[in-house]
Amino acid sequence: MRYTIETHDLTKRFAIQKGFADFLRHPFRKDEMSAVYDVNLNVKSGELFGILGPNGAGKTTLIKMLCTLILPSVGTAHVNGYDISKNGGNVRRSIGFVTSDERSFYWRLTGRHNLRFFAALHNYYSDDAEERIDELLSLVGMEDRGDDKFLSYSAGMKQRMAIARGLLNDPAVLFMDEPTRTLDPGAAQNVRTFVKEHITGDGGKTVFLSTHHLPEAEELCDRIAIINEGRIVVVGTLDELKAGLDKPDPGLGDVFMHYTGKEFERGTAPNHGYQGRKGMMGGGRHGGMRF
Amino acid sequence: MIYKKALSFIIRDLVLATSYKFEFFLRFFFMLFSILTFYFVSQLVGGAGTEYLEPYGGDYFSFVLIGIAFSGYLMTALRSFSESIRGEQMMGTLEAMLVTPTDTSAIVTLSSLWSFIFMSFRVLMYLVIGILLGVDMSNANVPAALLILILTIICFGSIGIISASFIMVLKRGDPINMFFMSTSELFGGVLFPISVLPEWLRTISYLLPITYSLSGMRHALLQGYSLSALAPEITALMVFSVVLVPLGLLSFKYAVKRAKMDGSLVQY
Numbered sequence: 140m141r142y143t144i145e146t147h148d149l150t151k152r153f154a155i156q157k158g159f160a161d162f163l164r165h166p167f168r169k170d171e172m173s174a175v176y177d178v179n180l181n182v183k184s185g186e187l188f189g190i191l192g193p194n195g196a197g198k199t200t201l202i203k204m205l206c207t208l209i210l211p212s213v214g215t216a217h218v219n220g221y222d223i224s225k226n227g228g229n230v231r232r233s234i235g236f237v238t239s240d241e242r243s244f245y246w247r248l249t250g251r252h253n254l255r256f257f258a259a260l261h262n263y264y265s266d267d268a269e270e271r272i273d274e275l276l277s278l279v280g281m282e283d284r285g286d287d288k289f290l291s292y293s294a295g296m297k298q299r300m301a302i303a304r305g306l307l308n309d310p311a312v313l314f315m316d317e318p319t320r321t322l323d324p325g326a327a328q329n330v331r332t333f334v335k336e337h338i339t340g341d342g343g344k345t346v347f348l349s350t351h352h353l354p355e356a357e358e359l360c361d362r363i364a365i366i367n368e369g370r371i372v373v374v375g376t377l378d379e380l381k382a383g384l385d386k387p388d389p390g391l392g393d394v395f396m397h398y399t400g401k402e403f404e405r406g407t408a409p410n411h412g413y414q415g416r417k418g419m420m421g422g423g424r425h426g427g428m429r430f
Numbered sequence: 431m432i433y434k435k436a437l438s439f440i441i442r443d444l445v446l447a448t449s450y451k452f453e454f455f456l457r458f459f460f461m462l463f464s465i466l467t468f469y470f471v472s473q474l475v476g477g478a479g480t481e482y483l484e485p486y487g488g489d490y491f492s493f494v495l496i497g498i499a500f501s502g503y504l505m506t507a508l509r510s511f512s513e514s515i516r517g518e519q520m521m522g523t524l525e526a527m528l529v530t531p532t533d534t535s536a537i538v539t540l541s542s543l544w545s546f547i548f549m550s551f552r553v554l555m556y557l558v559i560g561i562l563l564g565v566d567m568s569n570a571n572v573p574a575a576l577l578i579l580i581l582t583i584i585c586f587g588s589i590g591i592i593s594a595s596f597i598m599v600l601k602r603g604d605p606i607n608m609f610f611m612s613t614s615e616l617f618g619g620v621l622f623p624i625s626v627l628p629e630w631l632r633t634i635s636y637l638l639p640i641t642y643s644l645s646g647m648r649h650a651l652l653q654g655y656s657l658s659a660l661a662p663e664i665t666a667l668m669v670f671s672v673v674l675v676p677l678g679l680l681s682f683k684y685a686v687k688r689a690k691m692d693g694s695l696v697q698y
């Protein structure tokens with residue numbers, strides 16, 4: 140395996156939920172939409188790879204396929220040399236997954252209890268686990284708050300715990316799905332700095348990160364893939380992406396416009412009402428965090 | 431290693447349960463009421479059903495005490511697996527669990543361990559209170575009762591896992607749960623011996639594992655039957671286990687796969 144992550148024509152089709160009337164009219168017709176279509180990507184070891192796209196572009200679906208949480212409809216992918224469809228166990232052993240979904244923790248347990256539980260699922264127990272948890276809590280700057288209940292944390296602290304959890308098994312690859320989505324600008328900046336310095340930098344890990352935030356992709360990523368309506372429209376370093384344009388000093392927004400013919404912000408694909416909880420998490424309230 | 435993993439599930443659930451301190455306490459308190467209800471019902475019934483109750487020692491309160499105590503395991507099984515899986519699916523913690531190397535069968539099995547431990551405390555309390563109210567268990571064959579208990583938990587647990595698989599795919603309206611919830615009290619010999627039923631209805635009883643669990647449990651605890659005398663019940667429960675355990679684990683594997691196809695591991 141030359142690449143840490145390799146995908147071949149990776150495609151995910153979802154059935155479109157039909158209304159009852161539709162079902163009566165065409166009971167056997169199955170309407171499908173491609174959330175991810177024919178994705179071919181290669182990510183090198185130690186790279187900080189970003190996938191940039193507007194809401195509904197297919198970022199989460201792509202990341203979850205690579206984490207074995209969603210099965211592809213067509214195509215294959217290898218992560219750390221393991222086939223995501225045939226060898227899910229080994230893929231999971233070698234990766235970490237960080238969501239921006241705050242609810243993926245037990246809110247009535249402390250941060251430390253949460254980490255202890257997920258460590259056990261990674262087959263780390265007792266002293267091994269405790270050592271690892273202490274190390275991670277101090278790495279993400281949560282050593283003082285580890286014994287407080289998860290529900291008492293701010294959005295930034297919850298995100299730090301999510302990162303700590305993603306690192307429990309010391310994975311070679313860390314998948315991060317919009318890690319700064321719920322954070323205010325200051326906290327988001329701290330996450331970016333942390334990822335750059337401690338996870339790829341001296342952590343030596345490969346990071347596959349999604350974002351819909353242009354400056355974040357610009358600042359953070361070694362290489363960027365732009366995804367729109369499930370398709371990768373272009374991949375390259377920031378300079379490579381900009382080189383194709385004849386405009387002086389273009390930004391990523393211009394790159395997006397160039398390849399899709401749409402404004403980035405208005406490029407939003409219709410979102411089938413699936414992720415209804417966006418925008419409920421007022422991350423902006425929690426200023427002053429180190430993250 | 432598996433016992434350490436089991437322990438971490440138990441600790442998680444114990445801490446979660448006790449974080450709702452008031453509910454925890456209330457559940458223990460109100461348990462006493464149902465026992466007392468049946469105690470007074472048995473005062474009313476007196477020796478009326480002796481003919482039917484003879485095979486179980488002849489006393490209605492003893493009969494019904496074992497019935498409500500151990501049928502609780504079936505209710506626990508039907509509720510706990512599907513509730514915990516559905517709960518985790520809605521919260522988003524299921525996905526966080528499934529992205530680890532721990533096997534899905536281990537995850538579903540261990541996530542109900544605490545409920546069964548809690549249920550066992552309850553049963554123990556039932557029995558102690560029963561003894562205080564005059565139930566005679568001085569002849570009990572405890573090892574045989576434990577064997578029947580283990581087989582009971584295995585059978586009921588598998589049914590619970592099958593039910594959880596339906597819930598995972600269908601989200602609600604699971605037929606397994608409805609079937610066992612509605613048939614077990616009527617046909618399983620919980621509140622009255624199945625010999626009361628007309629013969630053609632009794633055939634349904636023989637298809638339910640709970641019938642053998644309760645009958646075996648009563649014979650073992652109240653009358654102290656030997657293992658060989660309990661052979662019919664034990665054999666029946668073993669046959670059910672051999673069928674239900676693989677069925678449960680396979681159906682859950684299939685359900686997780688379906689959810690991964692639909693992308694519905696997190697959904698509410």
Ligand SMILES: Nc1ncnc2c1ncn2[C@@H]1O[C@H](COP(=O)(O)OP(=O)(O)OP(=O)(O)O)[C@@H](O)[C@H]1O
Nearest residue numbers: 153174194195196197198199200410411413692693
């Ligand atoms: N389980 C599902 N069933 C049906 N359609 C789905 C499912 N999950 C996602 N989709 C659809 O697939 C498309 C891509 O969704 P996805 O969540 O991958 O986008 P995203 O790029 O992560 O968007 P966002 O920035 O909003 O998180 C969307 O149109 C979405 O409605």
Ligand SMILES: [Mg+2]
Nearest residue numbers: 198199200316
């Ligand atoms: Mg997303």
